[in-house]
Amino acid sequence: MADLSLRPAARGAVALGLAVTGLLAGTAWVGEWPVAHARPVTIGVYQELPFGVARSHPSVTDGGRSSRDGRSTARLPVREPSVRYRVEVGARHVTAPIALTNNTLLAVAADHAGYVLLDGALTPDGASLRGASGVSLSPEGFVVAETDGLAFLDSRLQVRARVPVAGLSDAAPLVFADGTAVVSAGASLLRVDAAGTRRFTVPVASRAHSPVARTPSGRIVTATTTELLLLDQDGRVERREPLGDHPVAGPAVGLDGSIWVMTAGGLAAFDADGAPRVRVPSPTSGPLTHGGLAIATDGSVRAAVLGFGVLALNASAAPLWSFALPQARFVVVDAAGGSLVATHDGLLVALDADGQERWRVRLDGTPHAAPCWAWTAPSTWPRGRLVGGAALAGHGGMKIEALDYELPEELIAQHPTAARDAARLLVPSLAGTAMHRSIRDLPALLTPGLIVWNDARVIPARLRGERPSGGKAELLLLEPDADAAAGAGAAETWLALGRANKPLQVGHQLMLGGALHAEVLARLGEGQLRVRLNPLAHESVMAAVEAVGELPLPPYIARAPESTDTERYQTVFARTPGAVAAPTAGLHFTAELRSALEQAGHEFAYVTLHVGPGTFRPVKSHTLDEHVMHRERYDVPEATAAALRRAREQGRPVLAVGTTVVRTLEAAALEATADQVVRAGAGETALFIRGAYPFRVVDSLVTNFHLPRSTLLALVMAFAGEDALRAAYAEAIRARYRFFSYGDAMLLHRARP
Numbered sequence: 001m002a003d004l005s006l007r008p009a010a011r012g013a014v015a016l017g018l019a020v021t022g023l024l025a026g027t028a029w030v031g032e033w034p035v036a037h038a039r040p041v042t043i044g045v046y047q048e049l050p051f052g053v054a055r056s057h058p059s060v061t062d063g064g065r066s067s068r069d070g071r072s073t074a075r076l077p078v079r080e081p082s083v084r085y086r087v088e089v090g091a092r093h094v095t096a097p098i099a100l101t102n103n104t105l106l107a108v109a110a111d112h113a114g115y116v117l118l119d120g121a122l123t124p125d126g127a128s129l130r131g132a133s134g135v136s137l138s139p140e141g142f143v144v145a146e147t148d149g150l151a152f153l154d155s156r157l158q159v160r161a162r163v164p165v166a167g168l169s170d171a172a173p174l175v176f177a178d179g180t181a182v183v184s185a186g187a188s189l190l191r192v193d194a195a196g197t198r199r200f201t202v203p204v205a206s207r208a209h210s211p212v213a214r215t216p217s218g219r220i221v222t223a224t225t226t227e228l229l230l231l232d233q234d235g236r237v238e239r240r241e242p243l244g245d246h247p248v249a250g251p252a253v254g255l256d257g258s259i260w261v262m263t264a265g266g267l268a269a270f271d272a273d274g275a276p277r278v279r280v281p282s283p284t285s286g287p288l289t290h291g292g293l294a295i296a297t298d299g300s301v302r303a304a305v306l307g308f309g310v311l312a313l314n315a316s317a318a319p320l321w322s323f324a325l326p327q328a329r330f331v332v333v334d335a336a337g338g339s340l341v342a343t344h345d346g347l348l349v350a351l352d353a354d355g356q357e358r359w360r361v362r363l364d365g366t367p368h369a370a371p372c373w374a375w376t377a378p379s380t381w382p383r384g385r386l387v388g389g390a391a392l393a394g395h396g397g398m399k400i401e402a403l404d405y406e407l408p409e410e411l412i413a414q415h416p417t418a419a420r421d422a423a424r425l426l427v428p429s430l431a432g433t434a435m436h437r438s439i440r441d442l443p444a445l446l447t448p449g450l451i452v453w454n455d456a457r458v459i460p461a462r463l464r465g466e467r468p469s470g471g472k473a474e475l476l477l478l479e480p481d482a483d484a485a486a487g488a489g490a491a492e493t494w495l496a497l498g499r500a501n502k503p504l505q506v507g508h509q510l511m512l513g514g515a516l517h518a519e520v521l522a523r524l525g526e527g528q529l530r531v532r533l534n535p536l537a538h539e540s541v542m543a544a545v546e547a548v549g550e551l552p553l554p555p556y557i558a559r560a561p562e563s564t565d566t567e568r569y570q571t572v573f574a575r576t577p578g579a580v581a582a583p584t585a586g587l588h589f590t591a592e593l594r595s596a597l598e599q600a601g602h603e604f605a606y607v608t609l610h611v612g613p614g615t616f617r618p619v620k621s622h623t624l625d626e627h628v629m630h631r632e633r634y635d636v637p638e639a640t641a642a643a644l645r646r647a648r649e650q651g652r653p654v655l656a657v658g659t660t661v662v663r664t665l666e667a668a669a670l671e672a673t674a675d676q677v678v679r680a681g682a683g684e685t686a687l688f689i690r691g692a693y694p695f696r697v698v699d700s701l702v703t704n705f706h707l708p709r710s711t712l713l714a715l716v717m718a719f720a721g722e723d724a725l726r727a728a729y730a731e732a733i734r735a736r737y738r739f740f741s742y743g744d745a746m747l748l749h750r751a752r753p
Helices: 441-447 541-548 584-588 589-599 638-650 659-670 713-721 722-736
Strands: 042-045 082-087 091-094 098-100 105-106 109-111 114-118 125-126 135-137 142-146 149-154 161-166 181-185 187-193 200-201 220-223 226-231 237-242 247-253 259-263 266-270 276-281 291-295 299-304 309-313 317-324 328-333 340-342 347-351 357-362 425-430 432-437 449-453 454-460 462-466 474-480 490-498 509-512 516-525 528-535 576-579 603-609 630-635 655-658 680-687 700-704 745-749
Touching: 125 259, 142 226, 149 266, 220 247, 247 291, 247 299, 247 357, 247 576, 247 638, 259 299, 266 299, 299 328, 309 328, 309 340, 328 462, 347 603, 347 713, 425 441, 425 722, 432 441, 432 722, 441 745, 462 516, 474 509, 474 528, 490 516, 516 541, 528 541, 528 630, 584 700, 589 603, 603 638, 603 659, 630 659, 655 659, 700 713, 713 722
Parallel strands: 291 328, 425 745, 449 603, 449 655, 454 576, 655 700
Antiparallel strands: 042 082, 042 105, 091 109, 098 105, 109 114, 114 125, 135 142, 142 149, 149 161, 181 187, 187 200, 220 226, 226 237, 247 259, 259 266, 266 276, 291 299, 299 309, 309 317, 328 340, 340 347, 347 357, 425 432, 462 474, 462 509, 474 490, 490 528, 509 516, 516 528, 603 630, 630 680, 700 745
């Protein structure tokens, strides 16, 4: 029996308000500002307050609701929550509360000695801290920014170690998976461990007390009073980009690596490399002074603007909705797109994904920290992980071992089935059972809807040749180099993987198949090269490649390409050349099956995503959030965008044929405006779908079985649910299904929250 070690994520508590920066790549949180109180602050534990993460939740208030822009005349009344118990704490700071998933709100405060947390068993537990401000979760417990340095706490809030740091900012530390913390101190940025060892110290001029964030690729991001800074994990500055105005909130980092900063003049968005993308002017008549930023898992942005309210934008900065709340100060977004807003005058307001108010309660005091999410089991709280900007139930921080499984080698398909549509089809259910069917049964299994295919065509990208000395060499073409200047004549510059009996160096010349001359222009790391290709007897590089190249079969197909692969490693609807790997779920479909699906009432649409070799690369990082996702080119035709819009209007389901279609549609949905399902046009995406990703477009999926430790396995796990996927793979192995590119398939339906 196969053991799929896809361990279920801990679920139970959603922690809010420790002025926390996420352990994981994601949104950085706004720091906490101290405030003096002349009286003790009452801290209560409130129960039965439905949180606005699901639209099916009833509201705790009766009467009116707010409009999309927050200007409703029938405002929801403020309701006193029921109180389970109260404890008075003499406090200088008050944070937002902690919300448990059983609809219990647990408040947290910091007194003059440090943080006091009250657990569900009514047992006070705390540590004596020195003017605590920013707090972050760590693998061992917490890292706390004190007045004179960092305190490293265990999960029971006992101090394990203290590290003196002069001039420490009050923003929460950025904590890495190895337990080291990155903080700003005076005019420096430093990374330090619990033993006091400094990994780096980087002088930073005009340092602003903004949080330190981390991108999915591992870059460290922070903002000074004048510029955005991107550094590598060793503290080397990779990019400086002017902000134009003093930063007010952020930087906040999305799952796709996009970076947002709120400045005095408005919002500024940057891409994952720090290049300016778009600016949104201030929604108020004057400069912005205080606020908060959060990015949802779909890339949309929530901005809490003091003096205005909450502004929601999509990933392209087009407005989605606004909510009038002049005292808005902090905001976070949950996995379903709901927002929780803390106001300067002591309100906690929950909004749904459309900006409709769900409930509001009054806090006992003014909140001085951004509400923040942490998921963990109640019995082990606070052993949780934070996800910037959205509750991902701890999936993003999952250790990569959770994507391991044991597969007998003989189940790796080495040849296609005799007929395309003869492949077996596993149809798992959420109950853990499964039907064993055939691809030919799809017309009877599907509700009529829209079926979307990837029309990418695999090019014969493997080129064998030799050096002038006679030594063997080989190139695997990846894609034309978009940044290169046009070559002379028919010459083109490409990115490629290279292999030879001796490492290929800049300036090396290759003769490929007697049809192409290649020169190595640059080594780009991870085996990639930039090469100039010049056809010798053909009119173009692609004509020469078609003449002498080989189909690049995946490495787990342990044989040389055969004549049948020329047809069978292409889909019947392949028409856009450029891929170096086939969209393999589409290999099962025939013209006859398409006709049967059409007769059953289905409509069809196409996208293009050129599959790159990164699709098959195993994840080598310790956790999924540390993995650097590869980029792939895609295109969504206008006709497909229109078909998706019709399907949504008609309530018809969308079936994606393959994970490449899922990735394309979900990436294009991030760029959509409020009246679109996806944005039509060409683009690139580094979207890494995993965990509790909120799928916007796709309802069902036909997909092959995927490699262990792969991003594709993480995607289908997010789509179908961990337990269902684990059971499906175990059943497939028990029933001797064929795996990978030439293997059998599954029909999956999206897991609903």
